[in-house]
Amino acid sequence: MTLFAITLPGLETTLAEEARGLGFEVTGTEAGGVTMAGDWSEVWRANLELRGATRVLVRIGDFMAFHLAQLDKRARKFPWGDVLRPDVPVRVDVATSRKSKIYHAGAATQRIEAALREEAGMTIAADAPVILKVRIDDNRVTISVDTSGEPLHKRGHKPAVGKAPMRETLAAMFLRQCEFNGTQTVFDPMCGSGTFVIEAAEIAAGLQPGRSRRFGFEHLTTYDPNAEALRRTTRLRAPDARFYGSDRDAGAIDMAQANAERASVDDLVTFSAANAGEATPPAAPPGLVIVNPPYGTRIGDKKALYPVYGRLGQVLRERFSGWRVGIVTSEGGLATASGLPFLPDGPSIAHGGLRVRLYRTDPLP
Incomplete structure (x- = not known):
């Protein structure tokens, strides 16, 4: 699978260095993040161990769509159930580019949400624990799932902050x-x-860094409770x-x-x-x-x-x-x-x- 670790623009090379040092298979950098190859265990490990990533996305599929009717049809055929659970609400975030014939993010969001509700039995909610990130670029619809949940700078063990804190x-x-x-x-x-x-x-x-918190990937069909073995609360050194x-x-x-x-x-x-x-x-x-x-x-x-x-x-x-x-x-x-x-x-x-x-x-x- 393709993993995309998001970071602040300008820090892509630094995050790639960190990922390589942790043994991840880095396949490239692009604006705003680092691409890596790996299975679901690497997704879990990336959330637990990457210190410089703000979120970890997994690209779960893509297809071409040149108009909204085509987007609607292909979204209804997409295998949502391979990753999403019908008992867990989801939120859809769509971004479009000027190079695509589908340029209205709101209309695209409505079509995908309808497919999720009517074909996959999903509930759509603004405060859902699972977020789908959809990008339409050059007429290609790329669908990713946010496996982090809350941003990863929220380590879970820093209750007190002062003015203008450094993340x-x-x-x-x-x-x-x-x-x-x-x-x-x-x-x-x-x-x-x-x-x-x-x-x-x-x-x-x-x-x-992620030893004290929970993650979005725990709400996916792909989550294996045995992955808790990857969580380590003790020191290595x-x-x-x-x-x-x-x-x-x-x-x-x-x-x-x-x-x-x-x-x-x-x-x-x-x-x-x-x-x-x-x-x-x-x-x-x-x-x-x-x-x-x-x-x-x-x-x-x-x-x-x-x-x-x-x-x-x-x-x-x-x-x-x-x-x-x-x-x-x-x-x-x-x-x-x-x-x-x-x-x-x-x-x-x-x-x-x-x-x-x-x-x-x-x-x-």
Whole structure:
């Protein structure tokens, strides 16, 4: 089968690297995701183990349709029962392209929903646990089922979040782009609810990101309860590295600590209340400083942030010799204000209605 792991545009290559490292058969990348080949056990494993995917789709079939009557006829003959259960409601999402003669997504949705109700005995519901993704491109109707359910950044073990939180999937991809492999110390001097620190600790320990949650594939006819054997709640490794976070907001530190305990990595992480402008290296080998500072667009005044970035850069240059640095921001000018020797810019990534980039350095002199 063809699996399609969705990620944010600009992160396709990074997700492909992660998938190959986990032993998936990557067959290519395309805008917004990575294609892989595999059976249903690989679908289950992809949901449990991929840290950078936002959803995993399975393409269950396709056919040509040049007008709505043809779409209606072929949708009624489609073997929905091979994958969908009549006792589980479904939702249909249709996207059309300008290259297709069927261009009205609403009309196409109605035809497919009618086929599901009248031929397969399905119930259509806006809050259904199973979602069909239908794309009509160049007159080819491609039907996929969303096997994830809720987006995969919802790990199931992070109840507390602060302002403008970094999504776990994005944090995992930025850590990988900073060459983090689980063996290096990680320090976030503006850690908020602890996403970077906890994600790094989980990677180091070999914990599955999806170990604490349920998935859409559990509602399909193809689901085998024996697949629960793929879910692993214990660590693969006992990491030597340790992971540190600080924040000037004591409430954020309390949230981060609670999240670390819920994720079962509290023995690997240390959180403390401190101002980033006075940060000092933890008592550990040099590793990676990664930080998602305020951008000024949603939190605070952007002009007031230039001195903040300047002071952060000064502290890192003076005190963190041998450490790599990764800074996530929507403003190139703010990154420049840090005075850090950044490598060429990474791709622009959509995050919370903004466009952000990861600015990276080699080990600081």
